[in-house]
Amino acid sequence: MENADLLVRINQNFSSFSKGQRLLANYIMENYDKAAFVTASRMGHTVGVSESTVVRFAYALGYDGYPELQRALQELIRNRLTAVQRIQLTSELDEDEILTNVLKSDIANLRATIDTADNATFNRVVDELFQAKKVYIVGMKSASPLAQFLGYYLGFVLDNVVTVNASFGDAYESMIRVGPEDLCVGISFPRYSSRTVEALSFAKSMGAKVVAITDGMFSPIAELADYVLLAHSDMASFADSLTAPLSLINAMIVAASMRRRDDVYDRLDQLENLWRRQKVYMAARGTGGGTERDR
Structure with missing residues (x-):
């Protein structure tokens, strides 16, 4: 229904x-x-x-x-409520059970994502990552950290990743050379960012293949996509639940890294040596280590 x-x-x-x-x-x-x-x-x-x-x-x-x-x-x-309306609705939750209710909601989102997972489409998307001349990752507003996460870790596997999560004017500049040999991965969940939709529409008009990571087939970015990967994100508050979308993205990263594990191992080994010399990460108290810096 x-x-x-x-x-x-x-x-x-x-x-x-x-x-x-x-x-x-x-x-x-x-x-x-x-x-x-x-x-x-x-x-x-x-x-x-x-x-x-x-x-x-x-x-x-x-x-x-x-x-x-x-x-x-x-x-x-979910597409009609403002952030203020969302927090007004969830203010009726029992404060003593907020942690439990939010965790249960995230678990339900993960289970629903598993139930609707399309492994064949997922594998085709991973194939496209390696076939593309350049991979553009677009995610704005609440989806921006998801785009950053995917772009950061795919960068260990591929040399052709561009993360786009700025204003639409900057997005145009980042995507000005997008073409038929490229892949554009868009990430958007309610309330859908119109800038993300516009960026994907531009990529589509330039002949690029489009992957949508979103919550349903009626999502505005799903309508533009050649491939759709679904992740549930039912809200428990004014803040969007990104647990299931992040898990899906993590699976993409793992699948991609397994395709080039030797290259990834070599690259990470080089980075580990660099991080150690630069004291990028800090060990747990009592085990030694340097000072953590921005990644």
């Missing part, structure tokens, strides 16, 4: 709902932003119906249970 059809489906089926289900339907229609973040028990208490009525309501809408309905609601709103 498409998440965009959820509110329409509620309207279409309203006349067939029981009295309790109609109360739930009205509540969700008027407060779907809040309903997406409460338990079935709490929603039932708020509306004045039993928890079992809430569960049956989810079944009546065609979902396998309340958790699936809740995910549909979260997907529906």
Whole structure:
């Protein structure tokens, strides 16, 4: 079921709902932003119906249970909420359980990413990394650290990596020579950066192949891509959850390094000697070592 059809489906089926289900339907229609973040028990208490009525309501809408309905609601709103609205919604969380709830949310994102993983597409993307004349990595706003991470570690494997995470004007300058022999890897999650979309659109117009690392096939960068790698990033607060996207990116780095392990070993050995002489890293207390500097 498409998440965009959820509110329409509620309207279409309203006349067939029981009295309790109609109360739930009205509540969700008027407060779907809040309903997406409460338990079935709490929603039932708020509306004045039993928890079992809430569960049956989810079944009546065609979902396998309340958790699936809740995910549909979260997907529906995730592109509409501002940062202020996000933190207002999550302010209702029990402060004593914030750590546990956020960790559980990240675990759920990882599991969902595993369930939807496309190994064939993943392997083709790794192939493209080695076939490209130059690899551009584009990630802005909250995706900027992901782009930096991917670019930094791919730089140990490939000599042709360019990381683009500045303003669009600077992005144009970095990508001015992009062409048909190049690969552009775009990273974007809700709320999607329009600058990232524009940068990928430019790369596409210049004939480059495009890889999208994003949360769904309806993402604006997925529509531009030759290959799409999906990672779930359901939000637990105003800060985006990047756990699953980072894990996916880490897998790309590992896969690429395994293709050229001898070259990577030689390069890292040279760097280790340099880092040691320059005292770049600091050992744990009591084990000796130098002073850590910026990588």
